[in-house]
Structures are given as C-alpha cells and as structure tokens.
Amino acid sequence: MTEEERLARAALTRVGEPGDEAVNRWLDRYGAVDTLKALGSETPLPGVSRARWAGLRQRARGLDPEADLRAVDGAGGRFLCPGDPEWPSQLDDLGDGRPVGLWVRGRASLRLWALRSVAVVGARACTDYGAHVAATLGSSLAARGWTVISGAAYGVDGAAHNGALAVDGATVGVLACGVDVAYPPGNGSLIHRIGEQGLLVAELPPGDHPTRSRFVLRNRVIAALARGTVVVEAELRSGSLVTARRSLALGRVTMGVPGPVTSGLSAGVHQLLRGEGIVVTDAAEIIELVGSIGELAPEKRGPILPRDLLAPEAARVLEALPARDAIGTAEVAHAAALTEERALVRLQELRSLGFLEHSGGRWQLARRASGHPKR
Structure with missing residues (x-):
C-alpha cells in the first residue's frame, strides 16, 4: 500500500463510523485516495442519500491524518491497513463491515497474537462469581499460550485482562475510542498496563471518544479477531450477546459459562446455551474446542471409592x-x-x-x- 493510500485510510477513520459498509464498498471500487477526493464534491458516491453524503462531507473538512499518525506514534503505536504483514486476515471475514484500518498500541504483532486467541466477554456489573470465573479463565488461557481478547470494560472484561496480565500472558483490549484514551476512566491503570504489556486496538483515531453505538460496533471486531468467544454472565439484553451472535455468524466457536438459574446475570448465557452455544467450565474445555487436534481436556470424574x-x-x-x-x-x-x-x-x-x-x-x-x- 502506498503512503498516499495509507494516509487516506487514516483520514477516513475520522469520516465514517466503524463498520460503515458504504465506505468499504467505495474503498473496494475506487480506493482510499479517490474516495477521500470524492468527498470534496457535492455529488454523492453510490449507495448513500444526499443528506448522509452532506454529513460525511462535514466530517471530512479539516482532516489532518499526518497529525493523527504522529499522535499514535508518540503513544508507542501505529496504524495498520489491510494487506500489511501485521494485519489479521480473519478481519476480512466481516466483508463490507471490516475495519478501514486499525490503530494499534503495543509492541507485539497483532496478527501473530490473534492466531491463537480467545475472546472472554460478559457483564459489566458482574457478580463475584463472574469476576472469579473470568479472571481464572484469563490466567489459565494465557498460561497455556493463548491470547485473551476483551473490551477493557468494567466487570468480566477487566477481570479477564487482569487474569492474563497476572501470569505475564498475552492480552488484547479492543476499544470503542482512540488507543490514547482511557475509557472507562476507572480502568485507566488497567488500560495503561494492557498498552505496556499487551496490545490496545481501535478503529477510531487518536483522541476520539466512545458512544453507545461504538461499543456495539467494536464487538464485531472482538468476535472476528478471536478463534472463539466465551460469554461469562450476561443478561438477556446484553452487548456480550451481540458479540456472541457475531461470533456465531462468522462461524467461530461460541461458548458460555453457566451460572445460577436464579441469577438474571446468567439468563442471557443460558439462552445462548439453549441455542448454538457450547457449555464450558474451564480453560482446558475451551482449548479443546478452539485448539489444534489433540488438545483435549482431561476427562472429569468423581472421586474413586x-x-x-x-x-x-x-x-x-x-x-x-x-x-x-x-x-x-x-x-x-x-x-x-x-x-x-x-x-x-x-x-x-x-x-x-x-x-x-x-x-x-x-x-x-x-x-x-x-x-x-x-x-
């Protein structure tokens, strides 16, 4: 990819929202440079209304991708484009909803870490049980050489990241904001540690802040990056179930950890398990499902009398x-x-x-x- 194309893609991350299918179709048809140039005209490109085109043109004014690239470089990061050696090709499974590019912070290779990875997601307001399970899964998976992917949010996400970091394992935080923004603020120290010891990934450029819709949109990246997704506690209406549904649609292994039937925080997981989700209770069972042939979980038995x-x-x-x-x-x-x-x-x-x-x-x-x- 030429430097001009890379700059244009970096600029376009400020124009469209993550997963904008119209923008991706333009990129495939015209390329990033010509798509960006077209935004200088009042004539819309195919697939959008004039009102939507006007909104995109408004965002395209005053773009400075060079400044964004300097900002991410100053934070110890980089901007990845499709086709780069570090680009995880499984993101292309998202089709027209794939990222225009990824802003990444951290020293490791995202492509290599994503090859052997599991997403652990769940409720923000989780119970002690959910936090314990997520932390145990995070540490156990990381200790066995698997990358733990999550969203760096409160609750299950944070517990999974902390579990991986506790054993000096690999973990990736997929953010709904810029990689230089600590959100949620209460997880600021955790997000900083992930950036130092692991990887932070975002579709949004430096300095951009999250919105409700961006949290939902980033879940598709979590699902696509990982070889499988595990849900630990989720209500019937939950962003974690959005990730699980994306995982299923992409053909990834989708799993759930059961909880008390009296807990509303487990109701969404149980609903998932009544469908295509698979019950798991520990890291060995997860690896058996997403790992290579022969990585079998030990058979569980009661005590021998x-x-x-x-x-x-x-x-x-x-x-x-x-x-x-x-x-x-x-x-x-x-x-x-x-x-x-x-x-x-x-x-x-x-x-x-x-x-x-x-x-x-x-x-x-x-x-x-x-x-x-x-x-």
Whole structure:
C-alpha cells in the first residue's frame, strides 16, 4: 500500500463510523485516495442519500491524518491497513463491515497474537462469581499460550485482562475510542498496563471518544479477531450477546459459562446455551474446542471409592450384606446368587481388604469410628 493510500485510510477513520459498509464498498471500487477526493464534491458516491453524503462531507473538512499518525506514534503505536504483514486476515471475514484500518498500541504483532486467541466477554456489573470465573479463565488461557481478547470494560472484561496480565500472558483490549484514551476512566491503570504489556486496538483515531453505538460496533471486531468467544454472565439484553451472535455468524466457536438459574446475570448465557452455544467450565474445555487436534481436556470424574475397584462378583457379595445386621455365609450366597463355596471365597477376600468383619460364623460390614459402613 502506498503512503498516499495509507494516509487516506487514516483520514477516513475520522469520516465514517466503524463498520460503515458504504465506505468499504467505495474503498473496494475506487480506493482510499479517490474516495477521500470524492468527498470534496457535492455529488454523492453510490449507495448513500444526499443528506448522509452532506454529513460525511462535514466530517471530512479539516482532516489532518499526518497529525493523527504522529499522535499514535508518540503513544508507542501505529496504524495498520489491510494487506500489511501485521494485519489479521480473519478481519476480512466481516466483508463490507471490516475495519478501514486499525490503530494499534503495543509492541507485539497483532496478527501473530490473534492466531491463537480467545475472546472472554460478559457483564459489566458482574457478580463475584463472574469476576472469579473470568479472571481464572484469563490466567489459565494465557498460561497455556493463548491470547485473551476483551473490551477493557468494567466487570468480566477487566477481570479477564487482569487474569492474563497476572501470569505475564498475552492480552488484547479492543476499544470503542482512540488507543490514547482511557475509557472507562476507572480502568485507566488497567488500560495503561494492557498498552505496556499487551496490545490496545481501535478503529477510531487518536483522541476520539466512545458512544453507545461504538461499543456495539467494536464487538464485531472482538468476535472476528478471536478463534472463539466465551460469554461469562450476561443478561438477556446484553452487548456480550451481540458479540456472541457475531461470533456465531462468522462461524467461530461460541461458548458460555453457566451460572445460577436464579441469577438474571446468567439468563442471557443460558439462552445462548439453549441455542448454538457450547457449555464450558474451564480453560482446558475451551482449548479443546478452539485448539489444534489433540488438545483435549482431561476427562472429569468423581472421586474413586475403594469399592469401585472391586471385581463385579466381589461387589455383588458386598451388596448382599445388610447395613447393620450380621448374616451367615448361606444367606450371603443366596442374596448374591452364588454357591456357598464361591461366596465364602469372596467374603474372605472382602474381610482381608477391610470391608467386612467375621464373628461367630456370621458376616457384617466393618464399621469406622464414625459408625458408618466402610464402603
């Protein structure tokens, strides 16, 4: 891409809103330089009304992309365009809604980090449970070499980022403002740390501030960047579910962590899981879904009890013993459907293993100090 095209794309990030499909169609058809020049004319380019064209022309007045590039450079960042070596090609899956360019702050390669990445999103006003789960997922994924992507917001987003940073892992914050703007202000120190240790990414140029619609629009970038999205706590009406729906539409693995059925903050997640979402409870299960062949989560089992190790016949004999009374060998044999000789062999085996006691020719379950059968 020529320097003139790069400057024009940087300028256009101040003209259209993120994901503006009309602007992207013009870029494909005319290129960035000619699209920017066309904004000097009163004749609209195809696909927009005169009123909309007038609004875009208003924004196009007084643009200074060189100043924006100097500003991002001063903040330790850069401007990426489609086709650059660092450009994550999966963003092109957004079609006409793909970013015109990306303003990036941080030293790592966005393309390389995004190749092995998971988005962890959820409620801003999350519960302690949600914060704990998000932080645990963030640290566990990062410790296993996965990049944690989120939106640097309060609640689940911040917890996921903090979890990754706590283990010196890779994390990417996708902002709805410029990469030099700390929003929300209460996460200023976290956003600064992400910029120092990880990556900050934005479609909006330096100094631009967020709006309600821009938060929704940036969610599509989170979904497209990651190989999969995990939702940790979300109400039925939630921006996190917008990210999940985008993830599903893009063919990405979309997952949810279940919560209490009595919690409204888990209702949106449960709705997702009733559809195409997949239940996950830890990082290993997430990696099994989004990772390479062979990255399987360990099978989860309950504790193994001593009686679980018994041969089937011995287990049947043990089941034949009543909970409190003592019985003779013939009664055991009858209850276990064995001959007396065979039952006696198994009874003696069970006594040697500490399951039974034998007194006066009768058998009973061995009892611990608590008085409960040793089963």
